[in-house]
Amino acid sequence: MVSTLAPFFIKYDYNSLMKKLLIFLILQTFLFANSSILIINSYHKGYEFSDSIINGIEKVIYPHSNIDVNILYMDSKRVTSKEYYDSLEKLYRVQLKNRKYDLIIAIDRFAYDFVLDIYKEFFKNEPILAVGIENFSFKKAKYYGVEDKVSALLEKRDLEGNVDIIRTIFPSIRKLYIINDKSLNAQHTEPLIEKLINDFKGKFDIEYIIEDNLEILKKKFSKKEENSAALFIRFYKNKDGKLYKNQEIADFIKNAQIPIFVTDSIFIKKGATGGKVIDLKDFGKLSGNMALDILNKKAHKVVTYKNLTYIFDSQKLSQFYLPVDGLSIPYKLINKRLTYYEKHRGFINFVFTISPLLLFLILGLIHNIYMRKQVEKDLRRRIEFDETLLNAIESPIFWQDSKGIVVDSNKTFCKLLGMKCDDLYGKKLEDFIENRNVEKIIKVIENYNLDSEENNEFNFVNSNKKKKIYLLKQERFKDEKTKSEGYVTIFTDITKEREITIEKQKNRQFVIQQSKLAEIGEVFSSIAHQWKSPLVEITAIAQELFYTKKCEEVKEDDSFVKDIMNQVSYMTNTINEFQRFIMPSNKKIDFNIKEAIERMLEIINHNIKYNSININLDIKDDTNLIVYGYKNEFMQSFLNIVNNAKDALLHNDYKNRKIEIKVFNEDNQLIITIKDNAGGINDKSMDKIFGAYYTTKEDGHGIGLYMTKVIIEDKMNGKISVENIDGGAMFTIKLEQNQ
Numbered sequence: 001m002v003s004t005l006a007p008f009f010i011k012y013d014y015n016s017l018m019k020k021l022l023i024f025l026i027l028q029t030f031l032f033a034n035s036s037i038l039i040i041n042s043y044h045k046g047y048e049f050s051d052s053i054i055n056g057i058e059k060v061i062y063p064h065s066n067i068d069v070n071i072l073y074m075d076s077k078r079v080t081s082k083e084y085y086d087s088l089e090k091l092y093r094v095q096l097k098n099r100k101y102d103l104i105i106a107i108d109r110f111a112y113d114f115v116l117d118i119y120k121e122f123f124k125n126e127p128i129l130a131v132g133i134e135n136f137s138f139k140k141a142k143y144y145g146v147e148d149k150v151s152a153l154l155e156k157r158d159l160e161g162n163v164d165i166i167r168t169i170f171p172s173i174r175k176l177y178i179i180n181d182k183s184l185n186a187q188h189t190e191p192l193i194e195k196l197i198n199d200f201k202g203k204f205d206i207e208y209i210i211e212d213n214l215e216i217l218k219k220k221f222s223k224k225e226e227n228s229a230a231l232f233i234r235f236y237k238n239k240d241g242k243l244y245k246n247q248e249i250a251d252f253i254k255n256a257q258i259p260i261f262v263t264d265s266i267f268i269k270k271g272a273t274g275g276k277v278i279d280l281k282d283f284g285k286l287s288g289n290m291a292l293d294i295l296n297k298k299a300h301k302v303v304t305y306k307n308l309t310y311i312f313d314s315q316k317l318s319q320f321y322l323p324v325d326g327l328s329i330p331y332k333l334i335n336k337r338l339t340y341y342e343k344h345r346g347f348i349n350f351v352f353t354i355s356p357l358l359l360f361l362i363l364g365l366i367h368n369i370y371m372r373k374q375v376e377k378d379l380r381r382r383i384e385f386d387e388t389l390l391n392a393i394e395s396p397i398f399w400q401d402s403k404g405i406v407v408d409s410n411k412t413f414c415k416l417l418g419m420k421c422d423d424l425y426g427k428k429l430e431d432f433i434e435n436r437n438v439e440k441i442i443k444v445i446e447n448y449n450l451d452s453e454e455n456n457e458f459n460f461v462n463s464n465k466k467k468k469i470y471l472l473k474q475e476r477f478k479d480e481k482t483k484s485e486g487y488v489t490i491f492t493d494i495t496k497e498r499e500i501t502i503e504k505q506k507n508r509q510f511v512i513q514q515s516k517l518a519e520i521g522e523v524f525s526s527i528a529h530q531w532k533s534p535l536v537e538i539t540a541i542a543q544e545l546f547y548t549k550k551c552e553e554v555k556e557d558d559s560f561v562k563d564i565m566n567q568v569s570y571m572t573n574t575i576n577e578f579q580r581f582i583m584p585s586n587k588k589i590d591f592n593i594k595e596a597i598e599r600m601l602e603i604i605n606h607n608i609k610y611n612s613i614n615i616n617l618d619i620k621d622d623t624n625l626i627v628y629g630y631k632n633e634f635m636q637s638f639l640n641i642v643n644n645a646k647d648a649l650l651h652n653d654y655k656n657r658k659i660e661i662k663v664f665n666e667d668n669q670l671i672i673t674i675k676d677n678a679g680g681i682n683d684k685s686m687d688k689i690f691g692a693y694y695t696t697k698e699d700g701h702g703i704g705l706y707m708t709k710v711i712i713e714d715k716m717n718g719k720i721s722v723e724n725i726d727g728g729a730m731f732t733i734k735l736e737q738n739q
Contacts, residue, residue, distance in 0.1 A: 035295050037061065038101040039071045042110035047077060048246050048266050049280065050107045053132060056284020057105070061291065070101075076110035077236060077243050080184070089118055101126050103294055105287070108132040109185065116144040127151065127294050131287045134188045136302050151294060153287050154304040157189065157233065157263040159196050161276040165310065166229055166261055167203075169322045175205040177230040177258075179217070182210055189233055214244055214252060221256040230260045232272070246270075259320045265311070269334055273320065274312030282307060395493060396470075399477075401486040404428045416491070417441065418463055445489065448472050457494070469495045503714075591631040593663060593670060593735075594619055600635045604642065612654040613646060620664035627670055627735045629716035637711045640704035641674050641731050647697065648678035648729070665737075672733040680724035689722055 039057070043050045054071065061067055072095070074088060104126050106112040112130040119128075130136070130152040141147040159178075167173060178193055180186045197206050209217075214235070221230070232253065236244055246266065253260045254271025261275035262268065268277060283305055290303070310331035312324055324331060341348060351358075390397065390410045398409035406424050414421040417437045424432075432438040437460075444458045452474075460468045470491040478485040601608070601615065608615060619625070627634075642659065649657040660675045681689060688694045690709040693702035712720045718735040 034066060034068075035064075035102045036068045036070070036100070037103045037105060037291060037295075038096075038099075039069060039105045039107065040111040040115060041071060041073045042076045042106075042108035042112075043073070044075045044077065045073050049264070050132070052265070052280035053107055053284040053287060056281040056286075057131075057288040057291065058284075059281075060285050060288025064292075067295070074111060074114065076108075077183075080110075085114065085117075088114070092118065092122065096122055103127055103129060103291055105129045105131060105291060109134075109188070116140070116146065119144060119146060125149065127300065129153070129287065129291055129294060132283070134185075148300065150302075151290060151300040152302045153283070153290055154302065155278060155283065156304050156306075157192070157278065158276050158308055159189075159192050159231065159233075159263065160199065161308070162231055162261055162263060163196060163200060165276055165327075166231070168327065169317075169324050170229055170259070172227050173204055173229055174227040175207065175225075175229075176200075177228070178206060178208045178233065179230055179235055179260075180208070180210055180233045181235045183234070183236065186210070186234060193233075214248060218252050218255070221252075221258055221260075224257040228258045229273075230256070230258055231275075232260050232262045232267070259316060259322060268311050269313070271316070272313060273316040273322070274310070276308050276310055278305060279307070279309055282309075396491040397488065399486060399488050400429075401484060404430070407486065413491075416460070416462070444472060445474070448474060467495075468493060469498045588629050589631060590626050590628050591634075593625045593627055593634075593672065596631055596635050597638060597661065597663075597672075600638050600642075604639065608646065611646060611650060611657070613649055613657040613659060615642075615659045615661065617661045618663070620662070623663055623665050624670065624737055625663070627716075627737060629718075629735070630711065633711045633715065637708040637733075638674075640708045644704065645674065645676040645678060645729070649676055652678060668737060670735045670737050672735070673730055674733075675725065675728055675730035677726070677728040679727060680729045681722065686722070686724075690720075 039054065041050050041054065045051070058069070061069055072092065075084075101123075104115055104123065106115045106128060108131070112128075112133055115128060126149070128146060128150045130150060132155045133152060134155055134157075136152045136154055138147060141150045163176065166176065178196070180189060180193065193208060197208065200206060217235070235249055250267055250270040253262075253267050256271075259273040260271070262272040262277060263275060264278045265280050268274070286303075286305060286307070290301075294300070310327075310329055312331060312333055314333050314336045316322075316335075317324060324333075391412070393410060394412060396410065396413035396416045398413045399407040401407055405426060405428055409421060409424065411421065414424060417424070417432075417435060419432065419435065419438075429438050429442050433442070440460065447458075448456060456472050458470055458472065460470055462468055471494050472489070472491055474487055474489045476485065477488055597617065601617070645659050649659070656677065658677050660673075662671075662673045662675075664671050685694075685696055690705050691702070692706040694706075695702035709720055712718045712733055712735075716735060718733060720731065720733050722729055722731050724730075
């Protein structure tokens with residue numbers, strides 16, 4: 001019985017449903033047949049407030065293909081002068097001539113006021129729907145004679161409701177800023193703001209900001225302010241008539257360091273923390289439904305939009321630590337941090353659906369991946385080995401392709417340039433021309449390419465200020481597999497080899513000098529032998545004279561002979577001492593610095609006294625005076641410095657000629673300072689004073705101080721320097737000592 005009757009009932013219900021649907025479509029077509037709507041927008045196209053409302057209206061109206069919609073745009077945000085409205089009226093007179101509409105929709109107050117002004121001239125009995133105005137005056141409608149033709153959907157921003165929700169989620173609030181501009185629309189909101197201030201007076205501080213400069217607002221809220229928030233109503237136009245773009249306002253709201261709440265949906269998802277807002281698209285849909293009701297000849301009515309929604313931005317709530325979990329009212333969260341599953345829900349569902357088909361494919365891929373991993377592992381080992389080997393090479397190496405782009409290098413090359421390798425790869429050396437090291441390398445390579453035989457060696461000062469000498473070699477390479485080609489450049493450090501060569505040259509020069517000193521020694525040795533014989537004869541004669549004189553003159557002659565003998569003995573000792581000094585040392589020995597200095601001073605004592613020079617030798621107590629080196633050569637070096645001081649002091653007054661010599665230990669070294677008061681060395685000569693053949697004397701040869709530096713530094717592994725101090729020059733000699 002059931003199975004027999006069931007098809008009948010199903011057929012009956014289906015036929016009944018189709019009939020009702022057909023009747024509805026016919027009725028709709030009849031009701032809205034050839035209907036025409038004129039929408040006059042207060043603002044320009046692109047103004048988000050009115051565009052959102054119109055978008056909502058269109059979503060309701062456009063499915064009815066028999067309703068024609070025409071939209072006219074005013075520009076009341078930018079221009080509000082009487083001349084503008086007069087010009088607009090003339091334009092519309094042409095556009096609307098011989099046009100009849102079934103409904104006039106005015107978006108916001110400027111369009112509504114304009115429609116009332118031109119209604120008698122442009123329209124007859126067309127109904128009016130005012131959308132987005134905040135207050136409706138029946139008296140005003142009656143004044144224009146349209147009280148029975150006007151319907152309205154009022155946009156009432158719930159300021160009090162927003163303040164209540166701010167206090168609920170922000171109980172520690174101490175100050176609330178209310179932001180409004182100086183536009184005509186803002187004036188309609190001011191009574192609500194004044195009421196708000198009075199209602200919450202004493203509960204917390206409310207500051208009403210009527211500003212026309214966005215930069216001032218940005219600066220004001222650029223710093224974090226504890227226990228403060230702001231309620232943004234509107235801010236679009238400054239006092240000069242400039243209309244701020246929504247993006248500019250959104251940037252301000254987003255970057256503000258206090259939470260900013262809003263009253264409509266324009267800046268939701270654009271930086272606002274949230275609020276009790278008017279959803280403008282939903283507002284537009286309700287306006288569209290009211291338009292259909294008017295076209296359907298339903299009664300006119302004035303309705304206040306009450307479908308306000310609590311919306312909050314999850315990320316902004318987190319930024320300012322504002323909780324909404326405890327709210328008892330329904331709310332919507334946007335910009336929530338989605339879980340992994342929520343982000344990839346579709347993909348996960350898809351994978352579960354086709355997983356059986358993928359199983360065999362996965363097994364094959366696993367095997368393929370395993371084999372590839374093995375190959376990659378072997379290749380990685382090879383690459384790591386090559387990289388380790390390359391970086392172990394001390395010589396800087398780098399590769400360039402045919403376009404001059406750096407492909408690879410070792411770490412030594414990057415260190416040479418003072419750059420990170422990752423910054424260098426994939427770019428040309430010319431891209432870093434501001435780097436002095438890179439500029440130097442580029443010039444070296446350019447010179448090498450001009451003449452590889454002549455320009456294959458260059459000097460380079462590294463980051464430690466040490467001079468290096470490199471040998472350049474460049475070769476072309478070509479990879480047959482990739483068909484790529486380029487150049488590999490190698491810089492071989494030959495600094496040590498050059499230093500050895502220079503050392504050999506210095507040694508050769510030192511041997512030559514020793515030879516010269518030996519020759520001089522032989523000459524003076526010969527002179528000494530020639531002097532000794534006559535001196536002996538003088539001694540014999542003096543003694544004979546002493547013994548043959550008369551007795552009464554014995555005492556006088558005795559004194560005279562003794563003086564002669566003392567002088568002769570002194571001259572003999574002096575010549576012997578000078579002979580020992582002038583002979584070159586053949587090998588290094590341990591010798592006493594004090595003894596060497598005093599012997600040298602004895603040799604030149606007569607010359608020093610003759611020139612009225614006062615020499616003071618100060619040796620600090622407990623000083624280790626033993627050094628290892630060439631004694632006679634050290635004495636020669638010491639003599640050169642003292643002689644230079646003596647020559648300089650001859651320009652001083654004879655009563656003011658001093659040389660101070662100090663000897664002391666410091667840091668396992670023996671320090672010797674020789675200081676004069678001859679006025680010092682001029683700056684021009686200071687850097688050249690130890691140079692070969694450099695002299696400031698008219699009859700000088702420029703060899704003395706040069707040989708002094710060679711002996712002290714190259715032969716005795718010491719250091720010598722000079723500086724001007726206290727009105728004179730001071731030479732400092734530092735000699736290493738065995739502890």
